[in-house]
Amino acid sequence: MTSQIHVLFRRHIVRDAMRHKVLAALNIASVALGVGLYLAIQIANHSANRALAAGVDVIAGRSNLEVRGDIPEGLFPGIASRAGIKGCTPVVEGIVTLPDYPGEYLRILGVDVFTNEPFRTFEIGSGERPFNLERWLAEPNGIAISAAFARRHGLHVGDRVRAQVNSHARELEITFLLDPKEESVGSVEHLAAMDIGWAQEFLGLQGKLSSVQILLAKPEEAQEMARKLVLPPGLSAAPPAQRSFQVQKMLSAFELNLTALSLVSMFVGMFLIHNTVSASVARRRIEIGILRSIGATQNEVRLLFLGEAFLFGLGGVVLGTAGGIFLSNFLVGSVARTISSLYVLVSIDRFFFSPIHLLAAAGFGMLASLAAAWHPANEAAKTDPVRALTMGARMEEKAAKVHLWALFGLLSLGLAVAASWLALETGPALLGFVAAFLVLFGFVCFSPVVIQALGKAIAKTAAARAVPRLAAENFRRSIHRNSPTVAALSAAIALVIGVSVMIFSFRNTVDVWMNRGFAADLFIAPASNETIGLEAFVPADAIAFLKKQPDVESVDTFREMRVPMAGDSVVLGVVKGADRRNLQFVGGGQRAKMAKFFGGDYVIVTESFSRRWRKGDGDNVVLTTPEGPRQFEVAGVYYDYTRDEGLVMIDRKTFDRYWNDPRVQSLALYLRDKGAAERISDLFRRHFGVQGEFAIFSNQGLKKRAFQVFDQTFAVTHVLRAIAIIVAALGIFLSLTTLITEREREIGVFRAVGASRGQVGGLVFTEAAFIGIAASILGLGAGCSLALVLTFVVNKAFFGWTIALHFPWFLLAATPLWIVPASLLAAWGPALRASRIRIAAAVRAE
Secondary structure: OHHHHHHHHHHHHHHHHHHOHHHHHHHHHHHHHHHHHHHHHHHHHHHHHHHHHHHHHHHHOOOOEEEEEEEEHHHHHHHHOOOOEEEEEEEEEEEEEOOOOOOOEEEEEEEOHHHHOOOOOEEEOOOOOOOOHHHHHHOOOEEEEEHHHHHHHOOOOOOEEEEEEOOEEEEEEEEEEEEEOOHHHOOOOOEEEEEHHHHHHHHOOOOEEEEEEEEEOOHHHHHHHHHHOOOOOOOEEEOHHHHHHHHHHHHHHHHHHHHHHHHHHHHHHHHHHHHHHHHHHHHOHHHHHHHHHOOOOHHHHHHHHHHHHHHHHHHHHHHHHHHHHHHHHHHHHHHHHHHHHHOOOOOOOOOOOOHHHHHHHHHHHHHHHHHHHHHHHHHHHOOOHHHHOOOOOOOOOOOOOHHHHHHHHHHHHHHHHHHHHHHHHOOOOOHHHHHHHHHHHHHHOOHHHHHHHHHHHHHHHOOOOHHHHHHHHHHHHOHHHHHHHHHHHHHHHHHHHHHHHHHHHHHHHHHHHHHHHOOOOEEEEEOOHHHHOOOOOOOHHHHHHHHOOOOEEEEEEEEEEEEEEOOEEEEEEEEEOOOOOOOOEOOOOHHHHHHHHOOOOEEEEEHHHHHHHOOOOOOEEEEEEOOEEEEEEEEEEEOOOOOOOOOEEEEHHHHHHHOOOOOOOEEEEEEOOHHHHHHHHHHHHHHHOOOOOEEEEEHHHHHHHHHHHHHHHOOHHHHHHHHHHHHHHHHHHHHHHHHHHHOHHHHHHHHHOOOOHHHHHHHHHHHHHHHHHHHHHHHHHHHHHHHHHHHHHHHHHHHOOOOOOOOOHHHHHHHHHHHHHHHHHHOHHHHHHHHOOOHHHHOOOO
C-alpha cells in the first residue's frame, strides 16, 4: 500500500481538511501564531542591530581602522604620516535635538571634504542644489541633511531649523541635501553633515576630534597597525567593525530575553497542535480501523497523520511569516524605544530581513508541528483495528500513566534546580532559560496528577448531583485528552504569572531603591537628553546661578562618560556632592564605605558591574585616564538598577586630579524650604529655559518619569502573554470537540434515558470549568516557580541585579476568576454541538 500513500493522503487528509475548514484553520493558526511571534522578535532585534551597524558604517565610511576618544586635533598629522596609511581623515561627531520637531534629532558629522572623499558613504548635494565648495566652507551655520529627513518633514534647501546643543538653541540653514552612495550602507535619515571647523565650533569641541578614520595600504594588517600606533592614554585604535560588535554584545542579553519569551509562546502552541491532531485521530477512528484491516501498516498510518501536521505546519509557516512581518511593525518601535532608553540611541528607519531568520522561523514551526503531532500519530498507528471499529470502546484504552508523568515532573524540577545553580555559579547564563523551560515542563507533567485528584475530590463532594458527578468522572477518565489541554492552559497561565510577578517584584525593588537613593528636591538636566541620552551638558553659568539662590542649600552634579578598561570600555559616573549616605551597599557598612569613597583614589561600583567584571570590595580597577592607566580601589559595591552593563562611580575631586573635563550633565538640588521648589523652577526657566531647553523634575516627578520608562521597557511582554493565552483558549475548544466525538455513543445513551439538551450542554460546560480550575491550580504553582527562576536566576545571571521577590496577591487570587469564564466561553461551541447529537445515530447497533 506504500505506493498509494499519496492517494490516501489526498483522500483522507486533504479532503478531510477541506471538509472541516474551521479545525484546519485552527491548526494553521496555532503554528502561525508561534512562527509569527518568533519571526517578529527576530526582525525587531535584527533591525535594531543593523540600524546601529549602519550608524557606524556611515560615520566610519570605508575605513579599515579608526582612532577614537577625546583626540587633540594636533595629533592628526602624526597619524596621517605613518607608513602603511594611504588615507586619513578627521571626524567630529555630535547629536542635537530639534525643538520644533519633538522627539527628532540629528547626528551631526563634521567632515573635512579635502580628505574625506575616499571614506564617504554619502553624497553631499543633489539636483536641487549641487555641491559647492565655496558655500560649504563659507556658511558658519550651514548644514546638509538627508533627503529622506527633508521629505518626511517638508524641508527644503534654504530653510532654517532650530537645533538644541548643550542646552543652547542655535539656528541652522539647510544648504545641501545628502543621500547614501550605496544601498548597502543603510539609512542615513538622521545624519547631517557640516564642515569640520564649523562643526567643532557649533558643538563646543574646539581643538578636538571625535575620531580619525584610516585607510590602509594593506587592510588585512588592521590589527597589527592598531598595535603599532603609539597613542596618548585614553585613545584607542580598532577596526570599525569592532565597535559595532561591542554594541551588539551590549544588547545581546536584552534580545535573548525577547527571543526566549517568543519560544515559550511556541512551546504553549505545541499543546494546541497536539490537541488538533488528536481531534483528527478521534474523529476518523473508524477510517483508521478500516485502513488497518485492509493492510495499511503502522508506519503508513503514522505517516498519514504526520503528513497532516506537515500540511498544517506548512500553511502555518506561510501565514506566520506574513503575520510576523506585520507584527514586527508594532514590535520594532517598542524595541527601539527600549534600547534607546536603556542602552544606546537607535532609530530604526527600515526593516532588515535575514534569510537565516526566515528559515529558522520556518524550521521551528515545522519542527514544533511534527513533534507535537508525534504522540497522537503514534496512537493512531498502534490502534487495534477491531477496537477501532467498535464504537463503544473509545474511552479507556489509553489511560494516562499518572505516576510515570509525576516522576518525569519531579526529575525535570530537579534538573531545573541544577541548571539554576550552574547558571549562577559557573555559567553560561543561558542555562537560566534552560531552568525556566524545565520548570514549565516539570509542572506540565503534573497535569494528570492534578486532574485525577481534582476529579476524585469533586466526584465525592457532588455525589448527590448527577451532572457535576458525571462531569467529574468524565474529566478524570479522559486524562489522555484533558492532560494536554490543562498543560497548555497552565503553561500560558504560568507565563503570565511568572513574568508579571517578576515585573511586579522589579518595580517594587526599584521603588524602594529610588525612595532611598533619590533624595534631592529638584532635578535639572538638558531636555535634549530625554531623546538622545546623556549627550548634552549643563552650562557653568546655570550652575553658578543656582548656587547663589538663598533657598538652595546645595547643588550636586553628575555626568557619565566611557573610559577604556582592560581592552574594553566601561561607564564612569562622576558625582559631586556631600556624603549623604543614601546608597545601599551589598554587605552593609555604608558609613565606612562612603567615607572611604570621598577620601582618595577610590571608586564604588554597581552590583551588575561587580558580577560582570568579578570586582568586589578591596579589589582594584585600572582605568585609562588622559595621564595614563591609574589604579583605583573598590570601596564598595552598591545596588543600582539603571543599566545592566554596570557603572563605576568616582568622586568629582578624584576625577579632577586625572581628567580635565569640568562638564556635567545633570543637577540635583537640595532646598532649605521644600515649598520653594516651584519658585526655583520658574526662576530657572525664566533665566535659562524659556524655550524648553531644560527638563526640571521634582522628586516625585522624576520617579514618575522613571516608571514611565520602566513600563515602556516591559510593554513588549504584553503581546507575548496575550498570544500565549489565545493559543491555550483554542486548545480548550479543540479538546472538548475531540472528547465529544469520542463520547458520542455515551451522550446518545444519556439522552435516551431522559437527559435534556440543557443537561448535556451543562455536562460539557461543567467539564470545561474543571479544566479551568485544574489549569489555574497548576498554572499558579508553575507561575510562582517560574517567577523564582526569572527573578533570582535569569535576571541575576544576565543582568547582575538583586531583586526582592514580591507577589501581586490580587493578580494571583483573580487568576481563576478570569480563567474559568474563559474556559466556559471556549466550551460554548462544543456544548452546543453535544446537545444536538442525534440519539438514534449515536446508539445504533454495532
